[in-house]
Amino acid sequence: MGRLSVDFPLIFERSVPGRWGVRPPGCDVPRRPLAELLGAENLRAEPPQLPEVSELETVRHYTRLSQRNYGIDIGFYPLGSCTMKYNPRINEKVASLPGFTHAHPLQPESLSQGALQLMYELQEDLKAITGFDAVSLQNVAGAHGELLCLMLIKAYHESRGEGDKRKVVLVPDSAHGTNPASAALCGYTVRSVPTDSQGNTDLAALEAALSDEVAAMMLTNPSTLGLFDQNAPRACEMLHNAGALVFLDGANMNALVGVVRPADIGFDCMHLNLHKTFSTPHGGGGPGAGAVAVARHLEPFLPVPRVVYREGRYALDYDYPQSIGRVHAFYGNFLNLVRAYAYIRAYGGKELRHIAEFAVLNANYLLTRIRHAFPPAVDRLCMHECVVTAQHYKQHYGVRAFDIAKRLLDYGFHSPTMYFPLIVPECLMIEPTETESKQTVDMFANALLEIAREAMEQPELLKNAPHSTPVRRLDEAGAAKNLVLRWQGKVFYPSEVPACAC
Numbered sequence: 001m002g003r004l005s006v007d008f009p010l011i012f013e014r015s016v017p018g019r020w021g022v023r024p025p026g027c028d029v030p031r032r033p034l035a036e037l038l039g040a041e042n043l044r045a046e047p048p049q050l051p052e053v054s055e056l057e058t059v060r061h062y063t064r065l066s067q068r069n070y071g072i073d074i075g076f077y078p079l080g081s082c083t084m085k086y087n088p089r090i091n092e093k094v095a096s097l098p099g100f101t102h103a104h105p106l107q108p109e110s111l112s113q114g115a116l117q118l119m120y121e122l123q124e125d126l127k128a129i130t131g132f133d134a135v136s137l138q139n140v141a142g143a144h145g146e147l148l149c150l151m152l153i154k155a156y157h158e159s160r161g162e163g164d165k166r167k168v169v170l171v172p173d174s175a176h177g178t179n180p181a182s183a184a185l186c187g188y189t190v191r192s193v194p195t196d197s198q199g200n201t202d203l204a205a206l207e208a209a210l211s212d213e214v215a216a217m218m219l220t221n222p223s224t225l226g227l228f229d230q231n232a233p234r235a236c237e238m239l240h241n242a243g244a245l246v247f248l249d250g251a252n253m254n255a256l257v258g259v260v261r262p263a264d265i266g267f268d269c270m271h272l273n274l275h276k277t278f279s280t281p282h283g284g285g286g287p288g289a290g291a292v293a294v295a296r297h298l299e300p301f302l303p304v305p306r307v308v309y310r311e312g313r314y315a316l317d318y319d320y321p322q323s324i325g326r327v328h329a330f331y332g333n334f335l336n337l338v339r340a341y342a343y344i345r346a347y348g349g350k351e352l353r354h355i356a357e358f359a360v361l362n363a364n365y366l367l368t369r370i371r372h373a374f375p376p377a378v379d380r381l382c383m384h385e386c387v388v389t390a391q392h393y394k395q396h397y398g399v400r401a402f403d404i405a406k407r408l409l410d411y412g413f414h415s416p417t418m419y420f421p422l423i424v425p426e427c428l429m430i431e432p433t434e435t436e437s438k439q440t441v442d443m444f445a446n447a448l449l450e451i452a453r454e455a456m457e458q459p460e461l462l463k464n465a466p467h468s469t470p471v472r473r474l475d476e477a478g479a480a481k482n483l484v485l486r487w488q489g490k491v492f493y494p495s496e497v498p499a500c501a502c
């Protein structure tokens with residue numbers, strides 16, 4: 001973790017009137033008054049409040065700011081359910097090739113053959129990985145993929161004259177919050193299905209929830225408990241027998257890639273978080289890519305245009321009369337598709353399964369090291385992440401999972417996901433990913449075990465953590481509810497410079 005704890009001024013506080021960093025090139029066109037060019041009504045009455053700083057000050061300021069950031073390139077980032085794994089540099093290199101970065105979405109197909117070929121081949125790769133019959137790359141996030149799949153399911157039921165009847169979507173109680181939200185956004189009524197004592201879908205409860213009103217179930221496998229849902233095949237059968245379809249939330253595909261093809265389990269469709277499993281940057285709020293893969297019976301409804309290969313040419317095909325239309329401008333977040341393609345091809349077919357194998361191995365190794373101090377929510381082998389509870393420390397020492405997460409920052413680690421899934425009390429959800437070495441996983445396990453000891457011996461230390469970060473405990477609810485993203489102070493101008501401004 002960047003341990004630069006010395007405070008430094010805001011760039012606005014460094015501002016000195018008249019100081020500048022770059023000399024813009026001289027004007028090489030005839031000068032005309034701005035009011036004439038833009039319209040007097042569009043001109044500012046006052047200059048914008050911009051800091052006046054030298055180039056060196058600017059470089060130092062932003063370099064120091066970047067050192068305060070925490071990212072996968074700095075350290076271990078075990079944020080469960082987020083698959084914060086290393087993004088190989090080759091992806092960036094390929095995504096910055098001028099042929100891709102300069103491509104315009106409106107340029108003719110004849111000049112876009114390379115880009116279209118990449119999209120087509122990525123579709124084919126994802127078909128092979130998932131076992132499904134067709135893929136769309138248009139949606140740009142996991143949640144967007146959930147919504148898209150539900151729209152396809154809705155179109156499917158409508159095409160069979162059952163749209164008005166099937167109004168319910170079943171969602172397990174362990175699901176990611178985006179699942180019920182997507183179902184509600186698609187106009188469905190959401191009903192929760194409980195998880196059984198082994199962390200699988202409760203089949204008896206599922207049986208009781210089934211009726212001819214059910215349009216679909218949204219299942220996550222591995223579940224958000226980090227467990228393979230052993231009841232998934234039977235659940236798919238039961239839903240199909242009731243005339244409903246099953247969507248797989250494939251955000252956790254990192255545990256299955258190259259080993260299990262979701263179509264073989266019986267799912268009808270799924271989304272893939274390309275920005276997790278296939279390593280495009282994630283977690284920093286950057287653009288995502290959330291391809292969906294579907295079985296033959298949902299294919300006619302996929303968004304248009306679809307990327308096809310016919311008579312030796314790649315093309316965009318709009319001729320799908322049952323398509324639900326577009327779900328995004330143009331063709332998705334293209335450069336993330338390039339990154340995912342580069343990642344898949346760098347591994348190659350057979351090697352892809354190493355992703356899942358090492359992700360699962362790392363998570364189980366970590367769990368084995370910490371389970372005596374942090375017991376798993378369900379006592380089973382885990383998949384790519386382990387979900388443990390810190391309830392013991394809360395009950396006996398008043399130390400919460402939150403405090404443990406904060407204390408980890410002092411040890412130089414990003415915290416795991418906390419309090420999710422909601423069904424596990426004082427939950428820590430830890431996903432080491434396959435790109436971490438045994439040494440790193442050991443260092444993290446050692447830190448957690450040390451923190452467990454501190455929780456028992458010096459609980460106050462944890463309750464006030466972190467101690468070494470530039471800012472301590474923040475008002476997170478306040479920050480979320482009252483976002484202040486703009487500098488609201490004052491920049492001084494020559495006439496009003498206070499004596500101490502330099």
Ligand SMILES: Cc1ncc(COP(=O)(O)O)c(C=O)c1O
Pocket residue numbers: 081082141142143144176178220224249251252273288290
């Ligand atoms: C299980 C699960 N489903 C869905 C999503 C939603 O994906 P996105 O953040 O790309 O919308 C996530 C995101 O973390 C997830 O973990």
